[in-house]
Amino acid sequence: MNQTPENTPESRLAAIRRRAEDQRRARMDTxxxxxxxxxxxxxxxxxxxxxxxxxxxxxxxxxxxxxxxxxxxxxxxxxxxxxxxxxxxxxxxxxxxxxxxxxxxxxxxxxxxxxxxxxxxxxxxxxxxxxxxxxxxxFPRFNREKRVVMEKCGRVDPEDIDDYLAEGGYGALARALAMTPEEIVAAIEASGLRGRGGAGFPTGRKWRLAAAATAEGKVVICNADEGDPGAYMDRTLLESNPHQMLEGLAICARAVGARQAVVYVRAEYPLAVRIVTRAIAQAEALGLLGQGILGTDMNLDIEVFQGSGAFVCGEETALIRSIEGYRGMPVHRPPYPAQKGLHGRPTVINNVKTLASVPPIIEKGPDWYAAIGTEKSSGTAIFSVVGDVVHPGLVEIPMGVTLRELIFDICGGVPGRKGFKAVQIGGPSGGCLSEAFLDTPIDFDSLTEAGAMMGSGGMVVMSQDSCPVDVARFFLDFTQKESCGKCTFCRIGTWHLLEILERITVGEGREEDVELLQQLGEDIKDGSLCGLGKTAPNPVLTSLKYFADEYAAHIREKRCPGMMCRALTAYYIDLEKCARGCDACVGCCPTDAVFTTSTRKKGIDQALCVKCGECMVACPPEYDAVRKVSPASLAPIIERPVKPVAEAEASATPAKDAP
Amino acid sequence: MNPAESDTEAQLLKSLPEHLAPFGTERSNLIPILQMVQKHFSYLPAAAMEIVARHLDIPLAEVYGVATFYNQFRFTPPGRHPIKVCLGTACHVKGGDIILENFERKLGIRDGETTADREFSIERVACVGCCALAPVALVGETVHGNMAPSKIEGLFTRIQVEKEMAQRKKRENEPDA
Amino acid sequence: MMVEITVDGRVLTVQAGQSLLEACLANDIYVPNLCHLPGMADPPASCRLCFVEVDGMPQPVTSCTVAVTGGLVARTDTPAVRRLQRSALRLLLSVHEVDCKNCPANKRCELQRLARFLKVGLKPKDLPAPRKTPAVDDTHPCFSFYPNRCVLCGKCVEACRRAPGETVMAFSRRGFETILYFDVNAAEAGRCENCQACVEICPVGALVMKAD
Incomplete structure (x- = not known):
């Protein structure tokens, strides 16, 4: 290439950046x-x-x-x-x-x-x-974080490319354009970057496979089909700093020799769709994407595809099927998409976080990145920490930080005086770990070894007042509904797992259920076609392993230790503490289950009670008369008077809800 | 469906080919087209799916098979005030299913259904991304955080009041028009 | 090119690149299967019955997705293989309406054959599951569809695709709710040519010609 210093990608970028900085200064530096x-x-x-x-x-x-x-x-x-x-x-x-x-x-x-x-x-x-x-x-919530992927989130205006440029954006792309594709692949390999979509496949190896493929029309895809019901970091990244992902996508395209790119975003993320679409247009207008990128002969067409809401489409082959216009059902691998993907062409699919990690690696060098985190899991991990923690939200930490540091030091631990019981990591594909695992370092291999997985990065912290059996049921309910239905194990097996768990959480569990869950879980894990099915039993298998006593309490004593399973709990009113004439609980009950006894104290009609807990919240703290117990049989029975005052009044006037 | 609504639907159907024109006829256009149709009608009417099948020259059975696979597509019209109850992980832990149940009880419909007067529909959604506000419900586009069964009554009262205010405003404006 | 492979200790000479399942079946080594049809470019691998153990692979694999290469060594009858096959069959049977004496497929039903071969009872008592309603779909003019017999093998859809004329069958919905869909209007409009290919290929009597 006969490039004079004036028209190298880097000098072109410098000119674009100068203009962006000028414009920004005109607006901001007052x-x-x-x-x-x-x-x-x-x-x-x-x-x-x-x-x-x-x-x-x-x-x-x-x-x-x-x-x-x-x-x-x-x-x-x-x-x-x-x-x-x-x-x-x-x-x-x-x-x-x-x-x-x-x-x-x-x-x-x-x-x-x-x-x-x-x-x-x-x-x-x-x-x-x-x-x-x-x-x-x-504060530890700030100073213990290590921001690589989210570094510019919350600082730049996602709808204004000038902000990103002024913060050094697209510098890595300019540098990558001066490198050979082989150099880029080698840099990514040397960084030790592993796919952030869940399983942690080495990104460099994936790129090398696609780069080596000789077929024409290669495609790179950004997978932003985030489906974990409790994780939202991909959306946050797209909504807060779309250009870092786009820059990574362009570098990936350069490395493997692709001219076409797709950003696959869930249609349920309308704001993210809008922001990414706009970001692409802005970058194309400046010659940072599109035709003749930064004056070179590199072309890249980027299109945004809106995923229609199927968790399984986070799986590479299902995602490809859905872009092609079919039911999003996974197909057997190999062949891997890197060899035969979208429309049969070599296709690299990377998660948003993976792609957003690429520009810093190119910019600061693979050694810098490899030095973050652990030897086998370099870089940072982003978790959406929710549940019983003081400071929920998105946290980016270097790999290798322990669960205890993340939950207690950084996120403030469990609020109130409730103790820690469990942490569910990796969403529907992950597992539920007990206190004994708090000193486990967070990296791909340690988590997998413990039976959980990095997965989507969803993390639910559970206090003593929560129930691992119910959380396993929750995730199974999710995967069962989201199973594509193609293969026998996932389609029918997850249905049975859920059915058994539901039985246990309503107090109809049988002694042999534990064994059945275990066997079925193992079979689904070994026999399913795709990653969704293979990991679907994880929440059950881990909770069976680490919380066997909770299962036993549900099955044998009809007792939910965390008092979460509604069928196994009951509310009642402690007559010793209840104040005469205070109607707070009666007024708030959505089903008229709370009634006034003949002594004007209150009782709860267990047949009508839906266990929403409103009465417990409503009861003034000076009385604190509402109690919650498990098993439900512990609640004393208080007879509803045949004709209490309120009902007598109601029956005198015609019922207003009658049709 | 009242006559006025079926009229507008007939009109919408008539204008569909024109909206289809910008889309190519390759199979990979199927999902974007279905999304466009749903935006157009707010659901996927059977007649529209036939037009889509013809446009792409693929069997209707395939269009139907794809449409029923994805959560996004619905085959009945939604209510004017769609209620979405978040049942993401954080909301579940904080009792999102109790909120869902209360909406269902209040409206007498189940999740996925629309009331007879087409005013309300209830849907469960996974994580709307404000976990710190759990449990969360959306009425239309408005997010209501820290939901409790006792807040539901108030929500409906508010919708009723807003509706009456809009009607009053309309009446006030009419003489000018 | 022909290559030699070893299955259950027998040396077979087979076409390279052929699927291991087809190679076994062609040599009278029965490997349980439901969704396989000869000549499919991309096997669905959805029934999860044709597991075998292949040397060098840590876990049983579906033989329909293994392309044979010279020197391949496989076993079709190991405890791990049978465990997965029995489990998959039990799951399929749990949602199958077992009422053999009133079923036209009785005695030639693929599920009966599989159950006999794998020594699995036809009614897995510990896995109760609901039935779909209505139990019979008579909307098609030529055949009746019994959703509770259907095991979603997909052979009818593939047969319809291969038959001349328009494809009128597809799977609809998702997951546990997945159900065979056929375009009833197509039959009335003459787009379904009533070739009966779907009925003939159904291994479990879920599609049955109407009497008249």
């Missing part, structure tokens, strides 16, 4: 305060749009000049809506505010932006070290 608002789905769900509107309104009312900068999500779900206010004139550093409601927004405009008082009682922390207020970097 002395006016800047308000950064997180507007990913989670933020919006928590009311961030109202917050934004309140800021705009209040700024207009107060006549204050300030810049509202919409950003994605930084993973701090517990704190949404998150707002960072950078008000240089006030003398304070940029400040992180959490749970900024519309009211708080108005107050902050009036008192902080106009009055210079940051209202310390509402401050979560400064975003940088300073002498005035404590920084968030003093």
């Amino acid at each position: 002395d006016a305060p800047k308000i950064h608002i997180g507007l990913a789905t989670c933020g919006i769900a928590s009311g961030a749009l109202d917050t934004k509107q309140a800021f705009e309104q209040a700024l207009a009312e107060q006549g204050i000049e300030a810049l509202i900068h919409t950003v994605g999500c930084a993973g701090h779900c517990y704190a949404e809506p998150v707002v960072i206010i950078d008000h240089p004139q006030s003398g304070f550093p940029p400040i992180f505010y959490h749970q900024v409601t519309a009211g708080k927004a108005k107050m902050l405009v009036k008192l902080f932006l106009a009055g210079g008082d940051p209202r310390l009682e509402h401050v979560y922390g400064a975003t940088v070290e300073n002498d005035l207020i404590p920084s968030v970097m003093e």
Whole structure:
């Protein structure tokens, strides 16, 4: 190639970046305060749009000049809506505010932006070290993280490519264009990057296989068909920083020699679809994607395909079938998609997180990446930690951190005085681990060895008040509904597993059920066609192994130790504690199960009770009279008076709900 | 379905070929086309699927087979206020199924069904991504976090009030028109 | 090219690239199977019955997806193979309406043959499962469909695809709810040519010609 220094990819990128920085400076680098608002789905769900509107309104009312900068999500779900206010004139550093409601927004405009008082009682922390207020970097939730994939999330505006460019974006692509495909593959291999979609297949090996294929029309696919019912990091990445994935996708295409790319996003993620589509258009307009990328002869057409909602389409071969217009049913591998994939052409399919890991690897070098994490699992892992933890949300940590560090040190542990019971890792394909595994390091192999798996990165922390049997039932209910139905084991086997688990959770379990679950689980694991079926029994098999006593309690004593299984629990009212005449529990009951006894104290009609627990919440703490017990037979029976006052009144007037 | 609604459906069917025109006739267009049709009708009417089969020149049985495979596609019209109850992991742990049950009891329909007056439909969805607010339900596009059975009554009252306000506004505007 | 493979200690001379299942069947070594049809380019591998053990592979594999190469050594009758086969058959039987004496497929039913071969009882008592309703679908003018006999082997769909005229059969829905779908209007419009290929190929009596 006869490239003069002026038209190398890197010099072209430098020119694009200069222009982006100029434009950004024109908008941002004023002395006016800047308000950064997180507007990913989670933020919006928590009311961030109202917050934004309140800021705009209040700024207009107060006549204050300030810049509202919409950003994605930084993973701090517990704190949404998150707002960072950078008000240089006030003398304070940029400040992180959490749970900024519309009211708080108005107050902050009036008192902080106009009055210079940051209202310390509402401050979560400064975003940088300073002498005035404590920084968030003093909190383990912030300083124990290692951000590689999510580094720019929550900092850049996902709808503005200039933000990404100004943060150094597309530098890795420019560098990759100066490398040979073989050099890129070798760099990815040397980094030790493993696929973040679940099983941890070495990414470099996958690329090498596709690069070696001689067939024409190679395709690269970004798999953003996130299906785990409790994991949402792929969506967050696309909604917060789509370009990092797109850059990785382009580098992948360069490495394997593909000219066509597909981003497969769930249709249930409308915001992600919109943002990615827009990001592609912006990058194409600047010559960063599309035809003649950065002045080279590389072309890449990227299309967005909306997945129609089938968990099984996260499996490579099923995903390909669905793009081709068929039922998303997996096919037998080999041949692997890298040899024979979409329309029979060599196809590389990588998860969003895998692709987003690529630009930093190219930029900072494979050795830098390989030094993060453990020897066999390099880099970082992203978990969506939910359930009984103080600080739920997305956490990116170096591989090798133990479960205990993640759950207790970083996410704040189990709230209240409830103890830790279990952690379910890897969603429907993963497993449920007990306290004994808390010191297990988080990496692909250690988790698999323990019977769980990295999977999608979903993590549910369970306190003593939760039930591993019920959680296994929950995941089986999910996989059973999401089974494609092609192969016998998954189609019928998961149905039976679920049926048995349901039986156990309603107190109809039999002694032989444990054995049956075990056998059936093993058979499904060994006999199923695809990864979905092979991993579907994991939640059952691990909970059987580590929580055998819980199964025994359900089956033999009809008792749910975590008091989660509704059929095995009952609420009753402690007459010693119940106050005469307080009707809080009666009023809140959705099924009129709570009644007034002849002594004007309250009782619960067990036949009508749906065990929603509303009465327990409603009962004033000074009485604290509502009790929950398991087995249900422990609840004392209180007879409903034949004609209580309320009913006598009701029967005098015609029932209003009657048709 | 009342006569006015079947009228609009006939009109929609008439305009379908025009919406199909931008799509190629390769099989790989099937799912994008079905998504377009569903956007158009808010569900997949049988007559529309026949038109799609002809457009792609594939058997109707195949179109039907594909459409019924995916969660996204529905074959009955949704309610005007679709209610989606999140049953993702975090919501499940916090009692999302109790919320679902309460909606079902209140409306007298099951998950996946629409009320006779086509006002409401109930659907279960997996993780809407605000786990910190669990349990969560969506009415239309609005997310309601930290749901409790006692909040459901209030939600319906709010919808009723909003409806009445809209009607009043409409009446107020009518004389001007 | 012909190659030599060893199955259950017997040396067979077979076509290279042929599926191991077909190679076994052609040499009178029975390997249980339901969804296999000769001449399929991509076998569905969905019934999960044709497991065998192949040297060098840690676990039993479906023989329909193994292309034979010279020197391959396989065993069709190991405990691990039988365990998976019995389990799969028991699962299929758990959703199958066992009422042989009122079934036209009695005595030539593939499930009966499999149960006899694998020594599995026809009614797995520990695996109760619901039945689909209606139990008979009479909407097609030529045949009746009994969904509770159907084992979703897919042979009828494949036969319909191979038959001349339009394909009018497909699977619909998903997972446990998966059910055979046929375009009833096609029959009335003459697009289904009533070739009966689907009925003839059904191994379990789920598709039955109407009497008249």
